[in-house]
Structures are given as structure tokens and as C-alpha cells.
Amino acid sequence: MAHITSASVLALNGGERVRTAEWPTYDKGYVDLNDGDESAALRAIKSRRLFRYDNRPHGETEVARLEKELAGFFGSPYVLACSSGTTALALALLGAGIRPGDKVACPAFTFAATPSAIMLAGATPVVVEVDENLHMDPEDLQAKLTPDVKAVVVVHMRGFASDIERLVSIADAHGVPLFEDAVPALGVDVGGRKLGTFGRAGAFSTQSDKTINTGEGGFLVTSDRDLFERAVVYSGAYERQIERHTDPSPPTISDLSLPIFSFRLDEIRGAMARHQLIGLERRVATFQDNYRYVASHLESLEPIRLRQPVAEDAFLGESLNFRIPGATDRQVNWFVEALQAEGIGTRALGDDSRPNNRCFWNWRFLFPDETRQETMDHYRRSTTLLKETLDIPMSITLTKADCDDLVAAVSKVCDASY
Ligand SMILES: Cc1ncc(COP(=O)(O)O)c(C=O)c1O
Numbered sequence: 001m002a003h004i005t006s007a008s009v010l011a012l013n014g015g016e017r018v019r020t021a022e023w024p025t026y027d028k029g030y031v032d033l034n035d036g037d038e039s040a041a042l043r044a045i046k047s048r049r050l051f052r053y054d055n056r057p058h059g060e061t062e063v064a065r066l067e068k069e070l071a072g073f074f075g076s077p078y079v080l081a082c083s084s085g086t087t088a089l090a091l092a093l094l095g096a097g098i099r100p101g102d103k104v105a106c107p108a109f110t111f112a113a114t115p116s117a118i119m120l121a122g123a124t125p126v127v128v129e130v131d132e133n134l135h136m137d138p139e140d141l142q143a144k145l146t147p148d149v150k151a152v153v154v155v156h157m158r159g160f161a162s163d164i165e166r167l168v169s170i171a172d173a174h175g176v177p178l179f180e181d182a183v184p185a186l187g188v189d190v191g192g193r194k195l196g197t198f199g200r201a202g203a204f205s206t207q208s209d210k211t212i213n214t215g216e217g218g219f220l221v222t223s224d225r226d227l228f229e230r231a232v233v234y235s236g237a238y239e240r241q242i243e244r245h246t247d248p249s250p251p252t253i254s255d256l257s258l259p260i261f262s263f264r265l266d267e268i269r270g271a272m273a274r275h276q277l278i279g280l281e282r283r284v285a286t287f288q289d290n291y292r293y294v295a296s297h298l299e300s301l302e303p304i305r306l307r308q309p310v311a312e313d314a315f316l317g318e319s320l321n322f323r324i325p326g327a328t329d330r331q332v333n334w335f336v337e338a339l340q341a342e343g344i345g346t347r348a349l350g351d352d353s354r355p356n357n358r359c360f361w362n363w364r365f366l367f368p369d370e371t372r373q374e375t376m377d378h379y380r381r382s383t384t385l386l387k388e389t390l391d392i393p394m395s396i397t398l399t400k401a402d403c404d405d406l407v408a409a410v411s412k413v414c415d416a417s418y
Contacts, residue, residue: 010416011341018409019402023345023393026209030397032283033213036275044271052081052264053237058244063270067219069277074194074202074221078228080245081219081270082235085183085205087263088218089117092179092201093151095231096224098123102150106181107136107162108382109349110155112357114181115366117203118153127360129382133308134321134389135162137381138170145174152178156185156195157358158391159287159316160309164190164198171199179203183218186211187284190314196221201231206269209393211283211316212276214269229253236262283396284316290398291317297407298322301414318396320406323388335413336390342409350387359386 009015024030044050044062052063059065063081070079082088098104100122106114108127115125126149129140136154145152152171154162164180171178178199182188185195186204196202201224204210206217222228232245233255242251265273276283299306304322309315324332332348339346347356352372355362360382361375376383392406 008412008415010338010412011343012338017341017343018412019343019405021343023343024395024397024402025345025393026213026395030395031208031213032279032396036278037272040271040275041268044267047267050267052267052270053241053244058247061270062267062274063265064244066265066270066274066277069274070219070221073277073280074197076197076221076223078222078225079219080228080231080235081217081265081273082263083218083265084216084263085181085203085207085210085218086113086117086120087235087261088203088205088220089114089153089179089181089183090120091231091234091263092203092220092222092227093118093121093123093153094234095220095222095227095229096151096177096179096200097230098151103146103148104151104153105141105144105149106153107155107157108360108379109134109358109386110157110181111183112363113183114153114155115363117181119365123150125366127366127379127382129379130385132305132323132385133160133310134158134385135160135310136167138163138166141167142170145170145176149174149176151176152199153181154178154199155181155183156188158307158321159184159188159318160307160321161185161188161190161195161311161314163310164195168198183210184318185316187280188314188316190311197223200224201227206273206276209318209395211280211287211318211396212273214272214276217265217269217273219265226252230258233258234261234263236260236264286396287317287394288313288315289317290394290403291315291320293400294320294394294403294406298410301411303327303417304410304414317394319394320392321389322410323385324390325388327388329387331417332388332390335417338413338416339390339392339409342412344406344409345393347391348387349389349391350383358391 182196201222
């Protein structure tokens, strides 16, 4: 008979917890901010100019410098900073001329901000199923691309790249633009090319749990001059401020031809983002190293299946997602409770006692005439996969000891579940 110690008895059953310290997450203040960020914010405040359009030459403002530095980072000609990832995506769609009533495809697994941004642009989201690794399913996309679908939004959800090259070729064959909601994947490459540069435009966020953290904020990246100019106006460039963005050539549109939505970024966030961009590669490496370490210890454990990347290193590693194939809601909830009792902050994506905004069936604004069950039944495959999935945040501040706790806790619970 195996020797049973209190350390091997689940904390759920009165055994010793793997960890007693709280699980670090951004909302508890576990973020990577340093003196340089503080100085950058102060520099902007001391300039006494907090609004992005002021009396200085454009190239001397923090936000314009950020845009230029980001353009260099992505190797893209145009970057527009704005107030959030949601507005970056909406501005990209609006800039591309998506019109009220157009349909726009997006995956069943994404934060509610993605369909919300599509609706902010006046369009109607069309939900596409996800595959067993929770990426947009190329075959279902193909099936959903009817003539009234005018664009595709691919999401690199939880920092894992979608099968972007294949999805781009499907959108191309259908003759519609593809946009990347790359909000959770800033700094990730696929085949040496940065996510956010594969489609017509890429949208990013600098909200607090992203690779660059300015509290709120975002930007879009594009090579499409027309889209860029239109997005600049929509973002709130009034009274010829657009000329500052297109200098030395004049804009090709009149800024009076479009409404302005005031989705601008301010100088304090611009200054902080510039400082954090300098350390971006280090941040990405920290996330990826931690993730690789944890995944290497868990990849062959039964009964879980780790989410698989579409290519080597095609992930950020900001969270650990795994499925328990075939598990019932009760079994998944047991797993979550067992991990929580061991001291690991864990959620089941499909836990309906705490509806998760990342599961399509909780986007009630999209399906007002259906019950939640009817919505789930329409996308059976995604429902099953999402309900089997656990979600564990892996903050930028995780130490080797935190990663070891995560490995120990998941291993312990896996052992006990068999
Ligand atoms: C996939 C995805 N898209 C869009 C957003 C929205 O970004 P923001 O909060 O900056 O609007 C988020 C936020 O976390 C997200 O995860």
C-alpha cells in the first residue's frame, strides 16, 4: 500500500495545502511596474500637457513617439494609439469601411470585448466554433463565410496564436479582410512574424494584465493607409489634427467627413507605454519561460490535456489552460475546488454559477431571443470543449517557486482524480 502523508492528501480533504500565499494576479497588484514607469508618468505630468494634441511639434509628444516606436517594433508603417483594445478593434473595422448591418465572424472563445467591438463598429458578430485547442476552427470559418459576412476577426486568445496563416488564406479566398484581436498576445511571433501584422490590421490593449500595462489603453497596427487615416479621424482627431499623423504628405480624406468618437490615448499612458516597450522582450521571455517550464512538467499528466500551440513558441504564456476530456460539470468543478484548496487561483471557463465573459453563451446581448441552453446547443462542439476547460492565470511576477507550486498542485490533483 502506498505511504499516505498529509502532503499527498488533498487540501480539499484536510491535507496540507501546496501553498498558503495568495495566487498572484494583476487585480491584487502583482504587476511589473518600476521606477522607470513612475518617472515616465511624472515626465508627462510635468510637461503640463496631458492631452495628445498640444502645441508641441507632433513628434515631440509622448503618444506620437510611442506610435513611431511601435511602428518600428512591428515593422509596420502605421500605428494609432487609442483608449483600449476594444476601441482599437472597432476603429480598425470602421477604418476598413465595415458598414452597419455587415456580418463579422469571430470565435466562440474570446473575451466579450471582441463581439462588443464588432457591435461598436455597427456590425453583427457571427460566432465560429473553436477546435480542441480552443483556436478558431478553420473548417467552421469556411462554412460560416456566406456572402453577407464582410470580415473575419481572429483572436489570439489567452496569448495563444490562432492558426493565422490558414485563416488568412481562407479569408483571402472569400475576398474579405481579416483583423487580428491580438490583445492578449503582444510580442508573440509565428514563423518570425509578429502577431497583429498578418491581417488588414491588428488590435492590442495596454490594460493592466497585458504585456504592456498602463491601466487602460490600446493601439492598432496596419499597413493600410486609407484604414489608418479613417481610424485617426474616428479616434478623435478634429480640426486638421489628422495632418499631424500623415505629415509630410497631406491626408487623403477630409476630417469633416466622419464622426469623431474620442477614443484617444493620453500622454501619461503614452509615456508609460514607451518605457515598457523598452522592456517588452524581457517581459515576453519571462512569460514564455515560465509557461514552458510549467507545461514541460504537466504535458503528459492524465487526465488533463494542455492546450497545444499552433507552432513552437506561438504563445505568450499568460495563463495555463487545460481540458479534462469527457469530464462532467461536476468533475470539472471538483478539479477547480481541489486546485483552489491547494492555493492555486483557478476557474472553470464553463462554471455557470459565475458566468464567464469568455464563453459565447454568456454573450446574452448577442442572443436576446434565445435561452442560454439554446445558444449552447447551436455551438455544441465549442460548448463541450469550453466546459471541459480550466483557466489559471500566470502573472508576469511568477517566481520559480510559484511555478513549482503550480506544477505540484496540478500533479497532486491529477493523481487524486485517478
Ligand atoms: C481577447 C480580448 N480582446 C479584447 C479585449 C479588450 O481589451 P480592453 O480591455 O483594452 O478594451 C480583451 C481584454 O482583456 C481581450 O482579452
